[in-house]
Amino acid sequence: MSDGAGNLYSCDLTRIRRIQLPAAWRAAAGCDAAEGGAAGAAQPARAAAAVSTLPYVAPDCISGMVFLPPATAQQEPSGGEGGQQASSGAGCLVVGTSTALYRLQLPMSEAAAAGGAHLQTQLLAGCEGDRDITDGPGDQARFSSFVGMTSDAAGNIYLADEFRDDFDDDGPCVHVRRVSPAGVVTTLVTDLPRHHWWSPAILPNGYLALGSSRTRLLQGRLLLIDLGLAPVLQQPRPTADDAPASAPGRSLPADLGALLDAQPDGTADLTIRVGERRFHVHRAILSARCDYFKQRLAGGAFEDARxxxxxxxxxxxxxxxxxxxxxxxxxxxxPPDQARGVAELADRLLLPELCAAAQGVVAASVTVGTVVDYLLWAWGCCESRGLCGFGELLAQLKESYVSHHEEVRREAGPSRQRLGQEAPALNVELFDAVVDQQDRQSRKR
Structure with missing residues (x-):
């Protein structure tokens, strides 16, 4: 997280680390032209960022942090500890511990930090360690559990607060909540899908984006909520007057990609027919990059060579x-919808790196609604090609199915019937694995 003045901040359990970028770096990026000196001025041959720990220890592990610039950090919190003024020429950090939010006033001089002084802190909203979902001002509000925060152009903070009922097996209830610069907490959305939504971000179009989740099966999910928010947009940096844009650098991948896009341009010496489509290609490139085509185009080995x-x-x-x-x-x-086809074709044409990359896309896109279909596909590939090419992916899919069998049972009903019909041995293996997992969990209790 940046304060726009050359400082980066990161969380480290209960501490905050500051990375101060060298002035020469900021000048080169156009964010501190005054410090950069005149054009052509000598710069140090080697500059290094300065890393320090802020003189502040959070009462619990930090689960989110945002920077509020001076224009949005003027209002005094409506409740809580401390009485110092909130206004500052350098803005402030707002730090969250999953049950409370605190405001840390900036800046702090190096001399004060060296003397053991602490950052001025003030409770913005919530009560440390008291978990609940309660709206209201300052210390009257309550948070349950959240990870990550974001802020809009007006200094409002947004987070996804998760509340779990011990008697509810459907997963946690997640509420989108807003905290005003004065510390007033308001719940905006309460009917989110029951998953672990976290790490909010405001997109340029005003949507609030939430990522999910902490489990492998639900990786890659993104939830967009149209709240009409005003994002904090970075101001365009000034450029040299009428400076001509430099031509992009050339690279071998880019040039070869352009060569492929230009076909047919008369340079291709081979046409490959796939279904109803014809692809104009270059023998030398295919032979150098693919063992399948190297063997098929080898002189004297096949008629295909001519x-x-x-x-x-x-x-x-x-x-x-x-x-x-x-x-x-x-x-x-x-694309995820083509990943399985690419994986099969890459395996057939002896391209293990591309096959692995396509399988990675498959694994990243699996959901509780598609895991059975993916399992049957991977199982079929292993049956026809052997475990060497698709065995690892099949093992990952089996683990995902077993770990989330209750969610799969609720959301993937019709496809589960196919397991018994198309792969009875796989169905039995998965059933046994689910029973074994339940036995282990019951023994732990």
């Missing part, structure tokens, strides 16, 4: 287009 057009039967054209871009450039953005 053919002007090759067939690639039983392949998906869209998956092959992504594979071809990976061969030319060394990278390709794999």
């Amino acid at each position: 053919a002007a057009e090759l067939d690639l039967p039983d392949a998906d054209p869209d998956a092959f287009a992504l594979l071809l871009r990976w061969l030319y450039t060394g990278g390709a953005g794999i």
Whole structure:
């Protein structure tokens, strides 16, 4: 987190670390032109950031922190400890411990810190250690448990507060709550899906974004809520008057990608037919980058070595287009809905790195509603190709299914029936694993 003046702040359990960037770095970035000196002025050959620990110890582990600039940090909290004035020319930090929010006034001189002085702190809202969901001003409000905070242009703080009922097995109730600069807490949203939503952020379009979750199966979920918020937007940095934009640097992946995009331009010496589509390619690139094509195009080994057009039967054209871009450039953005097709084709064409990358996309996109379909697909791949290519992914999917079997049972009903019909041995294995997990959990109790 940055204060816009060359200082970065990070949480370390109950302490706050400050990273002060060298003036030369800030001048080069255009954020402190005065300190940068005149154009062409000599700069130190090597500059280093200064790392220090702020003279403050939070009463509990810090679960969120935001910086409020001076224009949004003027209002006095409506309740709580301390009586110092909130206004400051340097703004303030607001630190949260999951049950309370505190305001830390900035700046603090190096001499004061060296003398053992502490940052001025003030309770903004909540009560340390008292967990509940209660709206109200200052110390009358209560928080239950949250991770991460964000702020808007007016200095309002937003967080996802999680409340769990010990007698409710459907997961925690999550409330989106707003804390005004004066410390007044208001609940805005109460009907979120029951997952561990956390780490809020305000997008440029005014939406509040929440990430989820703490479990592997729910990784990658993003919830967007249209609250019409005003984000804190970074001001554009001034540039040199009428400075011409420099041309982007050339790179081999970019040039080869441009070569692929230009086809057919007369340079290709081979056409590959996949379904109804034809791809114009270069033999030398395919032979150098893919063992499958190296063997198929080797002189004297196959008639394909002299053919002007090759067939690639039983392949998906869209998956092959992504594979071809990976061969030319060394990278390709794999959409989740095409990841399984790319993984199968990459395995078939002897490209283990691309196969692994596509399987990673599959693993990251699995949900309780799709885990059974993914399991059956991975199981089929292992049955037809062996465990060496898809065994690790299958093990991950099995673990996800077992760990979240109650959620899968509620949300993936029809697809679960396919397990018994299409893969009875897998169905029995998963059932046994669920029973074993339940036995372990009951013994722990």
